[in-house]
Amino acid sequence: MNWEVYHGIAELLYLEAHLLDHRRYREWLDLLTDDIRYRMPVRITTERKDGDGLEAGMTYFDETKSSLAARVERLYTKTAWVEDPPPRQRHFISNLRVQPAEQSEEYNVLSYFHFCRSRASEHAMEQLTGERRDVVRLVGDEWRIAERTIICDETVLDVKNLSMFL
Amino acid sequence: MNRNRIRREHLEQLREKMSRGLFPQWVITDPDVYELELEQIFSKTWQFLGHESELREPGDYVTRWMVNDPVLLVRTQTGDISAYVNSCTHRGAQLCTADCGNRQTFTCPYHGWTFQLDGTLIGVTLGNKVYGEELKREEWGLRKIPRVESYLGMIFGNLDPNAEPLSEYLGDMKWYLQMLVGRTPNGVEVVGAPQRWVVDANWKVTYENFAGDPYHVVTTHSSTVEVDISPRAADLPPRTGYHVVLDHGHAMNLGVYRDVPERPYQGMPESLWPLFQQQLNPVQLDLLARSSIFTGGIYPTLSFNSAPHGFHGDFHNFLNFRVWRPLGPEKVEIWSWFMVDREAPDAYKRASYQAYISSFGPSGTLEQDDTENWARVIQASRGWMARNKDLSYNNVYNYLMGFARLEPNEDFPGPGTAYIGFNDNTSRSIQQVWLDYISAGIKEGEQ
Ligand code: FES
Ligand SMILES: [Fe+2]
Numbered sequence: 327m328n329w330e331v332y333h334g335i336a337e338l339l340y341l342e343a344h345l346l347d348h349r350r351y352r353e354w355l356d357l358l359t360d361d362i363r364y365r366m367p368v369r370i371t372t373e374r375k376d377g378d379g380l381e382a383g384m385t386y387f388d389e390t391k392s393s394l395a396a397r398v399e400r401l402y403t404k405t406a407w408v409e410d411p412p413p414r415q416r417h418f419i420s421n422l423r424v425q426p427a428e429q430s431e432e433y434n435v436l437s438y439f440h441f442c443r444s445r446a447s448e449h450a451m452e453q454l455t456g457e458r459r460d461v462v463r464l465v466g467d468e469w470r471i472a473e474r475t476i477i478c479d480e481t482v483l484d485v486k487n488l489s490m491f492l
Numbered sequence: 493m494n495r496n497r498i499r500r501e502h503l504e505q506l507r508e509k510m511s512r513g514l515f516p517q518w519v520i521t522d523p524d525v526y527e528l529e530l531e532q533i534f535s536k537t538w539q540f541l542g543h544e545s546e547l548r549e550p551g552d553y554v555t556r557w558m559v560n561d562p563v564l565l566v567r568t569q570t571g572d573i574s575a576y577v578n579s580c581t582h583r584g585a586q587l588c589t590a591d592c593g594n595r596q597t598f599t600c601p602y603h604g605w606t607f608q609l610d611g612t613l614i615g616v617t618l619g620n621k622v623y624g625e626e627l628k629r630e631e632w633g634l635r636k637i638p639r640v641e642s643y644l645g646m647i648f649g650n651l652d653p654n655a656e657p658l659s660e661y662l663g664d665m666k667w668y669l670q671m672l673v674g675r676t677p678n679g680v681e682v683v684g685a686p687q688r689w690v691v692d693a694n695w696k697v698t699y700e701n702f703a704g705d706p707y708h709v710v711t712t713h714s715s716t717v718e719v720d721i722s723p724r725a726a727d728l729p730p731r732t733g734y735h736v737v738l739d740h741g742h743a744m745n746l747g748v749y750r751d752v753p754e755r756p757y758q759g760m761p762e763s764l765w766p767l768f769q770q771q772l773n774p775v776q777l778d779l780l781a782r783s784s785i786f787t788g789g790i791y792p793t794l795s796f797n798s799a800p801h802g803f804h805g806d807f808h809n810f811l812n813f814r815v816w817r818p819l820g821p822e823k824v825e826i827w828s829w830f831m832v833d834r835e836a837p838d839a840y841k842r843a844s845y846q847a848y849i850s851s852f853g854p855s856g857t858l859e860q861d862d863t864e865n866w867a868r869v870i871q872a873s874r875g876w877m878a879r880n881k882d883l884s885y886n887n888v889y890n891y892l893m894g895f896a897r898l899e900p901n902e903d904f905p906g907p908g909t910a911y912i913g914f915n916d917n918t919s920r921s922i923q924q925v926w927l928d929y930i931s932a933g934i935k936e937g938e939q
Pocket of ligand 2: 859
């Protein structure tokens with residue numbers, strides 16, 4: 327793997343985490359291609375013979391750029407109570423692996439996430455862990471996220487809601 | 493027992509306050525009350541286990557919970573639905589930890605006992621060699637959930653062998669369920685697996701939120717109206733909000749247009765309309781044609797919601813049922829099923845699914861804000877003042893909307909007692925049912 331490509335994609339994902347953690351959601355949208363497909367399947371526990379539990383036929387997110395933009399705009403209204411006062415949140419992104427995809431200018435990118443959120447004066451952090459299976463595209467000389475599938479490790483999410491983007 | 497700390501005088505005080513539209517704050521998260529609820533409500537009432545469409549083939553199973561009792565729900569070889577305690581009869585290990593699957597037998601990983609779909613114990617490791625002839629296998633089959641009954645594909649269980657039949661328990665709610673899950677000949681189906689997540693909330697609050705509290709929508713959900721995820725009331729034709737109080741703590745809320753709107757039947761596709769006509773009586777049909785919103789609940793922990801939402805003004809209705817599984821007085825595990833009429837066209841199924849995840853479930857833009865507000869109720873309910881059972885601090889909730897002022901609406905065509913506009917009549921009646929259950933647990937003379 328070309329180091330420059332790897333580095334460029336790593337920078338994209340770190341920039342993304344920074345924008346999300348600082349609630350700069352509109353700028354975050356700029357990192358997504360206009361044709362992005364953004365999904366988070368519901369995960370279930372299955373017997374080993376039945377696979378990895380990702381084919382449950384339901385999702386938490388199944389978004390386009392336009393629907394993500396609507397979610398973002400809502401978070402900027404004065405009555406999005408879930409993020410006012412804003413929780414503190416952190417995306418730790420690691421275990422980055424990059425493979426060329428079928429289309430030139432596109433790469434299959436795997437990263438792990440550890441999401442932590444601190445709400446109000448609560449002592450316990452809300453947490454989610456998992457991986458993201460992305461397609462990252464070079465648009466001009468900018469890296470953009472063209473597809474994301476969020477695979478969470480928990481089948482019962484121990485977070486009050488998914489107001490965050492993963 | 494802890495519950496001795498709740499005395500008869502507290503009950504009398506509860507009754508007296510509630511008769512004046514006040515609900516003492518301490519009962520929401522009091523641990524003793526929670527123990528009484530397990531004993532007096534959750535061991536006796538019908539709880540939702542799943543929908544028949546989740547078990548299509550013989551051998552299909554799902555695992556569920558009735559509060560803390562693990563349940564294994566299966567479709568047997570004969571096509572019937574059975575529910576067992578999901579715990580091996582030998583030494584109690586949880587038999588099946590997958591959420592769903594298909595099996596002909598269940599083998600316990602601890603000592604290897606094996607059970608058939610009909611519950612029969614068919615395999616005992618080393619069998620007669622270790623047990624001799626004395627082990628009567630027929631006595632060691634899986635233990636059944638005492639009562640399992642269905643209505644229109646909705647499967648319920650009850651831990652009380654003497655419970656009244658589900659059909660009677662549902663009572664007038666059946667009339668409304670026909671409009672929600674029985675309006676097409678093949679009924680509705682669950683799409684995929686339920687979403688599950690854990691919120692800081694008390695089950696009484698979440699149940700009441702869906703069954704009797706459209707008032708919260710104005711404030712809690714104003715953001716989705718602002719960004720065109722939910723319709724603006726002013727853009728809709730004139731409509732009336734009905735609160736319908738039903739027996740046993742069940743409740744319906746309906747938003748009903750005065751006239752049949754341009755897009756009748758909540759905007760559902762035209763190909764379904766003749767099917768509605770086949771399935772429903774003229775009164776139900778007219779009400780469904782004029783409806784915009786249904787929310788409500790089947791006591792104690794099943795709630796539902798059918799409303800139009802969607803991004804950028806592309807509103808579609810959807811049908812969502814959810815169980816508030818209590819994990820203690822301050823936590824609820826939500827199980828949320830998206831359902832859709834089997835006979836609906838695929839394009840509508842897709843649009844309806846998108847509308848659901850845009851608005852409800854953990855990622856839903858409306859429900860996100862609900863979870864915040866339910867958590868706030870919990871966080872303010874732990875204090876000395878909030879928990880004071882003598883009510884020395886005016887620690888009572890306000891259930892006074894429409895109190896002693898609002899008369900039932902005689903023109904509402906459906907069963908139950910209907911009230912127009914925002915009011916607390918439903919909420920008061922739900923909490924009165926709660927009090928009746930709890931009172932049964934505090935016996936005469938008990939101090
Ligand atoms: S506990 Fe299941 S076989 Fe012993
Ligand atoms: Fe709500």
